[in-house]
Amino acid sequence: MQQARRPGGRSARVRQQVHEAVLDLLSEQDWHSLSIPQIAERSGVHQATVYRRWGTLEALVDDVVMERLSQESPVPDTGSLRGDLEAYAVQLAADVAGPLGALYVRAAQISTRTHEHQTYLTDRAVQLQDMLERAAKRGEGSTDLLEFMEVIIAPVYYHAMFFNRPIGPDHARTLVDRLLRLRK
Amino acid sequence: MQQARRPGGRSARVRQQVHEAVLDLLSEQDWHSLSIPQIAERSGVHQATVYRRWGTLEALVDDVVMERLSQESPVPDTGSLRGDLEAYAVQLAADVAGPLGALYVRAAQISTRTHEHQTYLTDRAVQLQDMLERAAKRGEGSTDLLEFMEVIIAPVYYHAMFFNRPIGPDHARTLVDRLLRLRK
DNA sequence: GGGCTAACGCAAGGAATTTCGCGTTAAAGT
DNA sequence: ACTTTAACGCGAAATTCCTTGCGTTAGCCC
Numbered sequence A, B: 001m002q003q004a005r006r007p008g009g010r011s012a013r014v015r016q017q018v019h020e021a022v023l024d025l026l027s028e029q030d031w032h033s034l035s036i037p038q039i040a041e042r043s044g045v046h047q048a049t050v051y052r053r054w055g056t057l058e059a060l061v062d063d064v065v066m067e068r069l070s071q072e073s074p075v076p077d078t079g080s081l082r083g084d085l086e087a088y089a090v091q092l093a094a095d096v097a098g099p100l101g102a103l104y105v106r107a108a109q110i111s112t113r114t115h116e117h118q119t120y121l122t123d124r125a126v127q128l129q130d131m132l133e134r135a136a137k138r139g140e141g142s143t144d145l146l147e148f149m150e151v152i153i154a155p156v157y158y159h160a161m162f163f164n165r166p167i168g169p170d171h172a173r174t175l176v177d178r179l180l181r182l183r184k
Numbered sequence C: 001g002g003g004c005t006a007a008c009g010c011a012a013g014g015a016a017t018t019t020c021g022c023g024t025t026a027a028a029g030t
Numbered sequence D: 001a002c003t004t005t006a007a008c009g010c011g012a013a014a015t016t017c018c019t020t021g022c023g024t025t026a027g028c029c030c
Helices: A009-028 A036-043 A047-054 A057-070 A081-097 A101-110 A115-137 A145-163 A169-182 B009-028 B036-043 B047-054 B057-070 B081-097 B101-110 B115-137 B145-163 B169-182
Strands: none
Touching: A009 A036, A009 A047, A009 A057, A036 A047, A036 A057, A047 A057, A057 A101, A057 A115, A081 A101, A081 A115, A081 A145, A081 A169, A101 A145, A115 A145, A145 A169, A145 B145, A145 B169, A169 B145, A169 B169, B009 B036, B009 B047, B009 B057, B036 B047, B036 B057, B047 B057, B057 B101, B057 B115, B081 B101, B081 B115, B081 B145, B081 B169, B101 B145, B115 B145, B145 B169
C-alpha cells in the first residue's frame, strides 16, 4: 500500500481500524472465511471505502502483513555468532508458529511480486548481512548470507508449509549447529 | 478427491475435462482470477456438476495437483548416492521452476491438511527413505531423511517462494555438496 | 438386454461480492 | 479563516458466485 496522498488523521485512522479488524478476525476464524464486507462491518468503515483503497482482499492482507513485518523485532546482537544465530532461529520459529504464522507464510507467496515486499526482503537481508559481519569482525570467521538463509531460514518455513507443524526451539538450535559445522 | 463410487467412462471424462480446463486457464492467467464458473464454461461441464463434485475451488485445484504429482517422475536410482541426490535436486528445482511450480508451492499450503496430501507426502517420504537406504546398503554411509529434506528440499522451495527465482542445476548441486559434507 | 441409480445437465433462485453515483466530511494549502 | 479536493459514508444497482429441485443420461449389475 502506497503512502496516501493525504496521510492525515482520518485516512490513518481508517487504515488502523481496518488493520485491527483484519487481525482481530483472523485470530478467531481461518483465512478462507474472511471477506471484505466482514472486515468493513467489524471495523466500522464502509465497504466501498475498503474496496476503493485496497481493491482486493489479498492487497489488504498484504498491507497488514507488511505493516507488522516492518514493526517486527530487530535482528539480535548478543555478542557471539552462536548467540545471534540461535536467537534469530528461535524467534523466527516462534513467529511462524504463532497465530499469524500461517498468514506470514501465505503472504510470502502472495506478495513476492510487490515492490514493497521486495524492499522489505532486501532491507532484511542487509540487516542479516550486518549481523554476520559483526561476527566476522569479532574474529568468529565469515559466514555466507545465502548459506545462512538456506540452512536455517529455509527449513523453518519448510516445516511450517509441508508438515503444518512448526519446529521448536530445540530443533531451531540443531539448525544452528548444522550451519556452524559447515563453516569449519 | 476420493475415488468415485462409479468411476466409469463419463465421470472420468468429466474429471479430465475439468482438470484440463484448470491447467489451461492457469497457464494464461494468474491464480486469483480463477473461478469455478469460468472453469465450467471452459471445460463444457456444467457449474452445478463442478460444485457438487469438488465443492470449492481449493479442493478442485488440490485434486488437479495431486493428480499430477502422482504421475510425477519416480525417485532416481543411479547407483550412487551423489548421483541420486543430484538427480533428485535438479529434477525438483526444474519442477518448481516450471509453469506449474507456483501451483505446487501454493497447493502445498492449501492442501497440507487434506488426507490425500498427507498420504502423498508420507508415500514420497518412504520412497526417499528407500533411496537413502539403498546407498547405505552399498556402503555409502547412512543419511538422515530429515537432514536430506532440510538441506536440499527446503532451500529449493525457499528460493521459489521468497525470491521468485528458482535455483538452477548448478546451485542444486551445491546443495548436494553441502549435505555430503555434513555426513563426514 | 433390462432395471437401478449415481452422476450429470438444466434453469431458476438466493446469497454474497463488487461497483457506482452523489452528497458530505475533513485534511491540506493559501 | 477560507478554499480546494481527496477520502469517506451512504444506498442502491450490477455483477458474480453458489445452491437447489427436477428431469435426463449413462455406467453398473443381474
